[in-house]
Amino acid sequence: MNLIWHHAMVVVVMAVTDGSSSGNGRWCSVKGGKIGNKRKKRWGMIRGGDDRIDKDNLGKLGVACGVGELGEALETAEEKRREEKRRDDHPLPMAEMTVKYGIIGVGMMGREHLINLHHLRNEGVAVVCIADPHLPSQQVALDLSQSFNWPLKVFPGHQELLESGLCDVVVVSTPNMTHYQILMDIINYPKPHHVLVEKPLCTTVMDCKKVVEAAKKRPEMLVQVGLEYRYMPPVAKLIEIVRDGALGHIKMVAIREHRFPFLVKVNNWNRFNCNSGGTLVEKCCHFFDLMRLFAGANPVCVMASGGVDVNHKDEIYDGKVPDIIDNAYVIVEFENGSRGMLDLCMFAEGSKNEQEISVVGDIGKGEAFVPESIVRLGTRLEGRDDVQTLKAEDDRIKYEGLHHGSSYLEHLNFLSAIRAKGIKAPAVDLHDGLVSVAMGVAAQLSIERGRFVTIKEVMNESKFNNLVS
Structure with missing residues (x-):
């Protein structure tokens, strides 16, 4: 070449x-x-x-x-179409003041957010500060920002960043077990900050509920949860097909993720359930969120089987062996009678696609494949011979990154909500984050107890039951 x-x-x-x-x-x-x-x-x-x-x-x-x-x-018709789409996504004038971001936690995902926001610089955004106690992560982020010509103020912790008053929006991309306290500190801080928090919202249902309740007292703040798989072009296309009614009433949703093991993190905090919430919370909250979207209903009960069979079994940290599961089958029943099934394997590096999604209604079937980025659509009437294969692309994506452009679109959407000044809600709100965690916790408990676990059981306090109704 x-x-x-x-x-x-x-x-x-x-x-x-x-x-x-x-x-x-x-x-x-x-x-x-x-x-x-x-x-x-x-x-x-x-x-x-x-x-x-x-x-x-x-x-x-x-x-x-x-x-x-x-x-x-x-100057092509295609570019004009892109410009019209951009205007639709940003109804307010682009000459507004720059929206200033701070990033709390600049490990792999924090730097992913930094790069995505850099690619949004022409939309009027800038990252002005970061916070991270881990000096090597600080340095990599600084080197990256210098290549963008973005000078950053660096803080050792999130409190110092908040007290600086430098930013309007905070991105929280710290280890899962720190989300709760950081979110509560941001929500309770006198100056309001809009927040994009990485998934999972928190590692426990109780902590999620406390965050939801605290945020109700700060309606001037927007909080979006980073369940960005919704924005992957083939997934977004399948969501559109389902919402348009092309498949009829949805009866079954099957999601397969066959992928590589968990990546190395700082001190490998993600090797233990107590830190991450468990694999079915940490990783699979994405898929439970998608199931709920496709089913068009809330979950009722969960049954799961899984285990630690291959990965991390030879690793020891402070005398402890990792306890995060590396494979599972999960069945979810929804209020409207539809069913969902998750097939997870984290030692399947030999897969052509990492994610394969199948949604079946009483009229037809749709499928999405990532990273092939194709969607298949067929109907019962037309049969196998007339199944369509569509290439799923989104011309707005300027940076594909680690998640096939979905993080870029996530930021674009959240920026639009911020600029709408209360008129537009975040696409993925705290309620969505709570339910996705509750489904993951129910699945983990089902594995441990060997039975169906209800969502009400996981929520366990009647005053919060309305959050999943």
Whole structure:
């Protein structure tokens, strides 16, 4: 492959795709970041690297290399459509004051948020401060921000960041077990801050409920939960198909995640249920959230079987062996009679897709595949021969990152809600975060107790039962 090498601080890429599902040779990297679909290259986002452009595809790419050099935009009908879509997503004038962000926790996900917000800089956002007690994480984030020419104020903890008064919005991307206290401190702080908190909302249902109750007293604050899988283009397309009624009344939802084991974290805090909430909370809250969306109803009871069979069994921390499960089957029954099923395996690196979703109604069936980014749609009437295969893309995505562009769209949506100044609610609110955790906790308890566990049982206090009704 012929490569042209650029040592530029910024590379802006505008791609006109040819509709092909193949990603071979069609990629470009930016300093500290990667745009494209080669998974083996994705970790370059935190390590820097030279800027590369595939010469074979220069005819398909409008590329500008260098600080402030944007090149000529192609005046096409497609670009006009994109601009109209952007205006719809941002009803208020873009000349408003810059929205200033602070990021609490700048490990892998914190840096992912930093990069996504950098790609939203033309939307009027800036990250102005970070907080993290872990010095190596601080330094990597600082190096990254310097490549963006974003000077950051650094604090050792979230209280110091809040007291600085520097930011309007706070992103919480700290270890799961810290979410509760940090959220309560933000919500109770005199100056209001809008909040995007990484999933899970908290590690226990009780902590989630306390956060929900506290936030009710601060209606001027928007809080969105980072269940960004809703925004993955094939998943979003399937949600649209379901909501349009193309499948009829939904009866069954099946979600398979076959993937690699949990990644290394600072001190590997994610190896224990007490820190993460357990695999079915930490990882699978995404899928329980999607089940609820597809089913169009709230969960009633959960039955699960799972175990620790392969991963982390040879690891020891302070004399303790990790207890997070690495595989499970989970069945969920919903109020409207529909059923959901999760098939989780975290030692399945040999899978073509990490996520496969099937939604079946009384009229038809829809499927979504990630990272293939395709959707299949068929009806009972037309049968197998007329199943459609659709390529799912979203032209708004400027950075794919670790989650196929969903984090970028998540930030775009939340920014729109912030600018709407109370007119528009966050797409994923605290209620959604609470229910997704409750479903995960119920599944974990079902494994431990060997029986169905009801959601009411998990909620366990009558005054909070209305939160899942």
